[in-house]
Amino acid sequence: MDLCSLPEGCMSHIISFTSPKDACRSSAISYIFQWESDSDAVWDKFLPSDYSEILSRSVSPVEFSSKKELYFRLCDSILIDDGKISFCLERSSGKKCYMLSSRELCIIWVDTPMYWQWISLPESRFSEVAELLDVCWLEIKGKIDARMLSRKTNYVAYAVLKFQPHTYGFDRWPASLSVKLGGEESGHTVILKPNTNRLSSTQTESSGGYGAEVLRARNDGWMEIEMGEFFNDEGDEGEVEMSLMHLQGGQWKKGLIVEGIEIRPRA
Structure with missing residues (x-):
């Protein structure tokens, strides 16, 4: 089956059931895979469901232009709750x-x-x-x-x-x-x-x-x-x-x- 013939969004939906590590690997396969694996639909699944609430507690604003960029920004840790707690995501799995x-x-x-x-x-x-x-x-x-x-x-x-x-x-x-x-x-x-x-x-x-x-x-x-x-x-x-x-x-x-x-x- 030609993957390019799949309905729009289908491939990104499939990739969202893998892991951040697998999504990054799949982006190297082709331009189509890169476009789909970098989409917000994929990386929104990898972010914690309460990420908006966590961001609201950040000491400094967290700037990002895509969900993928936000994911890797959170992998580097941020300070929350008046700087008394540090939060980050485990890079390969997205665990808190x-x-x-x-x-x-x-x-x-x-x-x-x-x-x-x-x-x-x-x-x-x-x-x-x-x-x-x-x-x-x-x-x-x-x-x-x-x-x-x-x-x-x-x-x-x-x-x-x-x-x-x-x-x-x-x-x-x-x-x-x-x-x-x-x-x-x-x-x-x-x-x-x-x-x-x-x-x-x-x-x-x-x-x-x-x-x-x-x-x-x-x-x-x-x-x-x-x-x-x-x-x-x-x-x-x-x-x-x-x-x-x-x-x-x-x-x-x-x-x-x-x-x-x-x-x-x-x-």
Whole structure:
């Protein structure tokens, strides 16, 4: 069958049932495919259904001349909600990703100057990040409504942080990281090794086994550690609750810098 003989809009309708990655590939086949795969009808399907509401929360206007241009603009992330949250789309699938800034998190004693301070760093997407000065009780929690996330998607939450050269107090007792949605909880305990950017004595609670994890370097100048994962079914299970806690031993701690918690689909 000659594809050029298909009714107008039929090919773009078919392409809209694929993926952003496949649509980009199909545009290389021929001029007809390129014209159809670049159409607003295709890329409107790849954008989240609530993209207009998300754009209304943007700190700065998002300019675009086509739905495809908007899609890739959102893949680069935008700041929403007075700059306290970052939003973007996963490039290959169009799934939603969020980062909650340290201002959006609940950090115990964060507004007490002797324990924490707010600083600005050029490598952060947010105007401020939280730097730990000295505490013996470290408790960081974040929440996000599951309805804000993509449905039928496996998500992972990551703590995004870094350590100052003078960091101390993290290498003896383990920190607990967890993620909870509805009745399901995922998490593990780790002993932070900031000087070597490693985590040791990692106990995965689901398996009961031990292994080693690495504080992974990101391409934005930060490090990340997985907190836990969850499956967002229909988005009707309430809030996703995430926590990083370092409470055992009563050791005083210093030098941690928290940018936020990122929630993105499992790769």
